[in-house]
Amino acid sequence: MTLTDGLLVIDGEPRVVLCASLFYFRIPRSQWRERLEQVRTSGYTAVDVYLPWNFHEITPGVWDFTGERDVAAFLDLAAEVGLLVVARPGPYICSEWDGGALPAWLTLDPDLRVRQHEPRFLEQVARWFDQVVPILAVRQLGDPLGTQTTGTGAGGTVVLVQAENELDFFDCHDRTGYVGALRDLLVGHGISVPVVACSGQGDLHGATGDAQGVAPACNFYPDDTSPAVESEVLRYTAELAARGLPLLVTETNRLHTTLRRLLVSGARLLAPYLQASGYNFGATPSVGNWGDPGSFMAHDYDFAGYVTPEGTERHGFLEAQLLARVVATLGPRLAASTPATGAATEVEHVGFPTSDHLAALDLAGDGRLVGLPNLSTESGTAVLRAADGPVDVEVAGMQCALVLVDLPLAGWGRPETLALASADLVGVREGVTGLQVELVSDSATTVVLSGCGDDATVDGGPAGDVVRLTLDATRPSALVTTAAGRIVVSLSTVADATRHTAPVDARRSRHEAAEPSAAEPGETGGTALGLVPLPAARTTPAHLYDDVAPSTHGDRAPTLESLGVYRGRGRYRTTIDASAAEAVLLVGASDIVDLRLSGAALGTTDEVLPSVARFGAAHLVDLGHRHGEVDLTADVEIWGHANFDDHRLPALRLGSLRGVGEAYAVESVIDVTAGWEVATADAEGLSGDLAGDVSAPSAPSWPGRGPRPLRTLGGWSSTRLGAPLAYARSVVVPHGTRAALRLHGQTRPVHVAVDGQPPVLVHPVDPWLVLPDAPAANGSGAQHHLAITWPHDPSQPGMRAEILALRPLTTWEVAPLTEHSLDEQAAARRSGTVVDLPVELAAGDDLWLDLDVPASPTGLRLQPAGHQVRVTAWLGGRSLGRVWLGDQARPVVSGGDPESLWTPDVPTGSVLTLLVHGTAGDLPPRLDSVALSAP
Structure with a gap:
């Protein structure tokens, strides 16, 4: 090679x-x-x-x-x-x-x-x-x-x-x-x-x-x-x-x-x-930026390729065979070709939306291959110039005709030239009846042969040196006889020239909008097996952490990876004095965080909060209705690690780790929307791209000379659109606390410089910044100097700003649960209680559900249905993956089908094990059904 x-x-x-x-x-x-x-x-x-x-x-x-x-x-x-x-x-x-x-x-x-x-x-x-x-x-x-x-x-x-x-x-x-x-x-x-x-x-x-x-x-x-x-x-x-x-x-x-x-x-x-296509078994999908901006990748890894994850085939499989036969037929002529200089001059007119440059290849040994893409959904006609006059070429919607022009047949031992062929050339070979020229198209096709000699005939009738053939369903072939011998030109339909080797997929991929119909006429896809028989469901309460010894950490909450959990989950616990804190701020918590507040000693009930899946964006947990000691439990599940490097959110960064992140008790909130000094970016010590050229020649500096004006954040008016403008002020937080800046109404990325340090970009999807320890203090507390810079745009609204006084939560108990440990729990034998579906459970609870499933040598597609539940599935010792159903807290799930799972090779006597977790939301958690289908 x-x-x-x-x-x-x-x-x-x-x-x-x-x-x-x-x-x-x-x-x-x-x-x-x-x-x-x-x-x-x-x-x-x-x-x-x-x-x-x-x-x-x-x-x-x-x-x-x-x-x-x-x-x-x-x-x-x-x-x-x-x-x-x-x-x-x-x-x-x-x-x-x-x-x-x-x-x-x-x-x-x-x-x-x-x-x-x-x-x-x-x-x-x-x-x-x-x-x-x-x-x-x-x-x-x-x-x-x-x-x-x-x-x-x-x-x-x-x-x-x-x-x-x-x-x-x-x-x-x-x-x-x-x-x-x-x-x-x-x-x-x-x-x-x-x-x-x-x-x-x-x-x-x-x-x-x-x-x-x-x-x-x-x-x-x-x-x-x-x-x-x-x-x-x-x-x-x-x-x-x-x-x-x-x-x-x-x-x-x-x-x-x-x-x-x-x-x-x-x-x-x-x-x-x-x-x-393929399938992500276990906990192998990633977290990525195909959402708003974050997303979970589905276990179903299907982008509408010609073979589905189950092995069924789509229409593209037939199109692959056609293109492959064209490539094989032209062989080294195509492989050693060079792009034609300029546009394809053979094309006189195109009557459909097409490329801004019609590309063509000059084939090795002479001849040309011209691409004619129809970029609409309707059939259309192009006109090409041939040796004996113009030729109409019909091109179906969203297809690209590969038109051959002036291809010598010398490579196959013949003196004639294929002057034009408007269909795919899929074969040229010597047969018992002569040279076989095989074409494929579902449209009427024009073929022009030159150099045939004056005595050439077509199907026995006189034709002359240049032979034009029109082939279609009523006349699929013609016999051309020249001085050098016979040429049989034949036209086949796509259906006759190609074949499927597996069942045709009847499901339509979410990525398949531009593809032809997934199922061929007269063919069917998967055979529905219906709902799982209700008596086959056996339920057992799941206590995932009962046998997991927690470890105590006194400086901060550790990441799951530092505890050996590279895929899996963990339970974090800490205590907050709600009398001194009005909220808990989580920064960097990811991927799925299920929170529970409890304070039974004060007579309050446990409170299960909606799941948090915000890719590490700062999240506030309100404690305003609580008093005294409050226990905070955070069950954190890794969906996956970032497969791309995107700095808009912490968990989208390549190499980012998982866990509850940094946690702080919020002791006070101060509004700092007003009192910002307005200055140019360079006046605030910023340089380069942030400073820019904000002053006109021979004009006063902008925004002016003398004392800096005071405005609300974003409240300055000027005609200098796009010029970087800085808003600066000092803030004071109590001794012994950290501080966080929160921006309300942020619509654009801004740069925030703290205490003269290099600026940090704050994005609207996570409008928070935890400030470093203050370098100076006075009698009232610690002081920070802030400068927020962005391009001036009076059409954008101003922002409201708050400073939160924070006290780090440093003492944690953490129980790690690896993917392997969870697999072992799923494989354990359970007697269970036989129940009918649907199954309801309380928010925050986990339930094992074991179901007998029918044998299927080709595998089964599983389609759970319900709301406010997350479902993890196993069969035959294999972890199949997870779906999250009917929950507004679920982020975008990209890739293939976000709510189905697949298992291959289901033998007789197989048991499908589901771990069902109830989430807090508008409706009580419920698993309604599990539908099965086989390809």
């Missing part, structure tokens, strides 16, 4: 490679071969495979490459099936996976900086690469050890290894050093195939650091209806060609209309992300 002269060359031949994501860690091992064979049957010739670090290093220093984690076996199966492999070992993978695959314990080291050219992090990466890269090295294409090591006789098929992932999204301080260090680790373990690094937003240097020996690749995620796709992609094709490299698209959308547009724009590797 080489990348040279703008070509992707495998075994000495230029290739265009169609590649589908297929993630072994999201598919049960029992279905690995089946899914790999599906990809191969789709016509794709490669799979890209992430290798998640934290899937294999279970706890620090404990590695597992067996069973469901046996990636070597997966790679060997790929080789047996005949698929090439693009291996992506990270160390960071994103992939909406817990922490982007970075182990949660890494950032317990305060000096370790993830994804940086930094020795502590690179030392940890080296440990991971020591384990995983040798597995890849002996499975490289052409590796002499491959056949012996794999034991399959197939040899290895790893053709590319990707270092890192979309580094251009991340603030890496030394990109060249970091990517170069990863390259050295890979090469040091014997990687000899090309090493690539992909850009996520088009910054090739940002992705690679231009490290020597690392080829840039591109991830494109355009709007499928954008007219600018070709223009953008062609720019990268040209840039990479100038470096002697092909355009490798390591991720993109799944719609084959878009893939065709990328193909005619010069892509040599086309790897639509998640073309084969």
Whole structure:
């Protein structure tokens, strides 16, 4: 495998490679071969495979490459099936996976900086690469050890290894050093195939650091209806060609209309992300920024790829076969083609919304492939110029026709030229009746052959040197006889030319709006099994922490990760004097925090509060109705760690940890909306972007000379729109307390400088800032100087500001509960009480629910229904995941179906175990039903 002269060359031949994501860690091992064979049957010739670090290093220093984690076996199966492999070992993978695959314990080291050219992090990466890269090295294409090591006789098929992932999204301080260090680790373990690094937003240097020996690749995620796709992609094709490299698209959308547009724009590797869907078992989904701004990733990892998580197929599977046959038919002619200079001049008129630049490829050995995308939902007609006059080409809505122009048939031993073909050319071969030219389209198709000779005939009738054929359902083929022999031109429909290899999916993915109908005419999807029989439900109260010994902490609440909980949950307890505190402030609490207040000694009842899932944003717990000692219990559950680095909320930061966060008793609240001095940003000692140019030449300084005016926060008026303006004042808090600034009505990010220190950005989604300890004090307390700066905009409302006096809550009891411990509890035998569904429970309570389920060799889709409940499911010792139903406190859940779970291979006698947690809200918690369906 080489990348040279703008070509992707495998075994000495230029290739265009169609590649589908297929993630072994999201598919049960029992279905690995089946899914790999599906990809191969789709016509794709490669799979890209992430290798998640934290899937294999279970706890620090404990590695597992067996069973469901046996990636070597997966790679060997790929080789047996005949698929090439693009291996992506990270160390960071994103992939909406817990922490982007970075182990949660890494950032317990305060000096370790993830994804940086930094020795502590690179030392940890080296440990991971020591384990995983040798597995890849002996499975490289052409590796002499491959056949012996794999034991399959197939040899290895790893053709590319990707270092890192979309580094251009991340603030890496030394990109060249970091990517170069990863390259050295890979090469040091014997990687000899090309090493690539992909850009996520088009910054090739940002992705690679231009490290020597690392080829840039591109991830494109355009709007499928954008007219600018070709223009953008062609720019990268040209840039990479100038470096002697092909355009490798390591991720993109799944719609084959878009893939065709990328193909005619010069892509040599086309790897639509998640073309084969998967499922996040256990507690492996991430927390990400696909919400408002935060989101939980669903366990259902389905972005409308051509294979569903269960293994059923969508219409895209058929479109894949068509595109693959076009690629295979044109072979090296396509793989060694070059983008045409300028727009496709063969196109005279386009009668539908299309690209702003119609891309075409000049094929090796002559001929051209023109892309005609119809970006509307209705069929339309384009007019192309052919040897014997104009040709109408019908293009269905949201399809991209690949029109061949002036393709010599010399490569198949014939002197004629395929002057134009308006349908997909899926085969050219010599048959017993002559040269077979096979086309596929559901529309009427025009074919023009030139160089046929004056005596040429069509179906026995005279035709001449240039032959024009119109093929459709009434005339699907024609026999052209020339001096050189016979040519049979045939047209097939998509249905006749393609085939499904598995049941067709009847469910519509939430991402499928741009796809054709998921179910084909006359075909059905899953067979509903109905509701679980009510007598099969057995309930047992769940006391999750009864056997967990808590530890006491006297300085602050520890993170769950510091207690060895990398996935799981924990119970935090502390006591507050409600007589001296009016509220509790939680800062950084994440992911799901269930709060309970109790004070039975004073005759008050326990109060279960609505769940908090705000990604670490500051949260106030009101104590105004309480008096005396109050016990605060916070049950904290990890949904996942951030897979992306987003600084708008604490828990969205890559490497952020989980727990109750920082907790403070709020002893007083002071309104500080008024009394702010107005000054320019530079007058407040700010510089650079915050200061800006706020004074006109030869004009007085702004906002004026002399004493600074006093205004309410945001109350200054001026014509200088967009100029940075600072509001400054001092605040005093009681001795022995901390302080927090709270901004009400904040609509824009602002910079807050405290006591002359560098400014901190405060975002409207979390309009709080806990201030550091005050550097000075007077008789009335400790003093802080604040300066808040933002671009002046009189159309925006002002803000109300408060200072809260805080006293840290430092004494905690914490009971950690790891994912493994919870799995053990779920597997325990329970007799239970037989009940009918629906099942009601009190807010804050947990209930085990065991249900007998029917056998299903193809697995079951589970659809719990209810309100104010969170449900965690297990079957056959496998943790299936969690759903959160009917609760306004639930954040956005992105990805696939947020309220269904899936289990593979359900044997006879299986028991589905549910852990149902009741949450506080408008309705009493209730699980109504659990519906099952099988593909």
